[in-house]
Amino acid sequence: MDNIEKDYEDFISTVSHELRTPLTSIRGFSQTMLSSWDKLDDENKKKFIKIIEDQSNRLIHLVENMLSVTKLQGKNNFVFSEISAKSYIEQVISVVKSQYPQHNFELNYKDNTPNIFVDKDKFQQIMTNLIENSAKYSVESDITKINTKIDNNRVIIEVSNIGIDIPEQDQDKIFTKFARIDNPLTRKVQGSGLGLYITKYLVEKMHGKISVKSEKIQNSEYSNITFSVEFPILNIEEQARMKCSQ
Numbered sequence: 001m002d003n004i005e006k007d008y009e010d011f012i013s014t015v016s017h018e019l020r021t022p023l024t025s026i027r028g029f030s031q032t033m034l035s036s037w038d039k040l041d042d043e044n045k046k047k048f049i050k051i052i053e054d055q056s057n058r059l060i061h062l063v064e065n066m067l068s069v070t071k072l073q074g075k076n077n078f079v080f081s082e083i084s085a086k087s088y089i090e091q092v093i094s095v096v097k098s099q100y101p102q103h104n105f106e107l108n109y110k111d112n113t114p115n116i117f118v119d120k121d122k123f124q125q126i127m128t129n130l131i132e133n134s135a136k137y138s139v140e141s142d143i144t145k146i147n148t149k150i151d152n153n154r155v156i157i158e159v160s161n162i163g164i165d166i167p168e169q170d171q172d173k174i175f176t177k178f179a180r181i182d183n184p185l186t187r188k189v190q191g192s193g194l195g196l197y198i199t200k201y202l203v204e205k206m207h208g209k210i211s212v213k214s215e216k217i218q219n220s221e222y223s224n225i226t227f228s229v230e231f232p233i234l235n236i237e238e239q240a241r242m243k244c245s246q
Contacts, residue, residue, distance in 0.1 A: 019062065022055040066194065078119040078205060080243055085109075085116055085123070085157065089146060092127045100135040104143040113148045116155050116231040117239050122202045127157075129199045130227050134161040139222055154230045165223040166214040174212065175200040203229050207242065 029048045033040065040048070086109045093105045116123075134144040138161040147158045166174065177197045203210045208231045215224045234242065 019059070022059040022062070025055040026052050026059075062194075078122065080117055080119055080206075080239070082115045082117050082239065083120050083123070085113070085127075085148070085155070088120065088124050089127055089131075089157070092124060092131050093146070096128070096132050096135055099132070102140075103135045103138065105131070105135075106143055106145045108145065108147045110148050110150070113150065113155060114233045117234045117242065118206045118208075118231060122206065126199050126202050126229065127159075129195045130159045130229070133195060134159050134225075134227070137161070137163045137225075139163060150233075153233050155233060156228055156230045158226050158228045160224060160226040162217070162222050163225045165216060166212060166225060168214075171212050171214065175210070207232055 029051050033045065033048055037045075086107075089107060089109070093107060097103070097105060131144060131146065138144065142162045144159065144161045147160070149156050149158070175196050177194060200210050208229055210227065210229050213224075213226045213228070215226075217223060232238075
């Protein structure tokens with residue numbers, strides 16, 4: 001069996017497992033409600049319907065991520081343009097805030113931050129994945145901070161929060177397909193393990209870099225987790241060359 005065939009079989013096996021879990025929950029709670037409707041009080045009915053809704057959303061998110069991964073394997077059409085990242089980040093924060101109303105978000109966007117040359121839709125997908133990931137895996141009542149800085153002719157966008165430490169040996173692993181770090185927070189939060197894989201791919205296709213840093217907080221069980229994405233600051237000639245290389 002060659003590597004491509006093995007990767008395909010591993011992918012199908014993992015996808016089947018990921019799909020089976022929410023589908024089993026949806027079927028189980030639906031069957032219970034149908035067979036025992038008159039025996040269930042209103043509180044349990046609402047509880048079961050909420051579980052079905054949550055598992056349906058999980059299923060939709062998983063399918064969307066799998067479709068994104070499938071697209072990555074084929075030809076990708078990137079439409080590059082020069083944009084100011086600020087408005088796109090603000091839009092993402094607004095959307096994620098509606099999903100996590102108890103979570104706080106703080107954007108520190110330097111006024112002198114240069115424009116970046118990216119596909120705006122895919123840039124928005126990158127920021128959605130990182131900011132949503134931060135809110136999802138933060139400790140309760142934490143804050144997600146988004147900062148920008150300029151270094152070595154690159155725009156750097158940092159997304160940070162307080163969460164469970166990511167050991168150094170796992171910091172590359174989290175960007176691979178279906179990667180899930182086993183810790184108390186990830187056990188409580190459902191995820192497909194595809195978001196960061198997709199994010200890394202998109203960042204690198206736009207000539208950027210992505211990395212993660214995990215720093216232990218003194219006298220605490222938690223760490224400061226920071227994801228950084230870097231995009232080059234390009235002149236007109238460099239922008240034209242990037243377009244030609246697609």
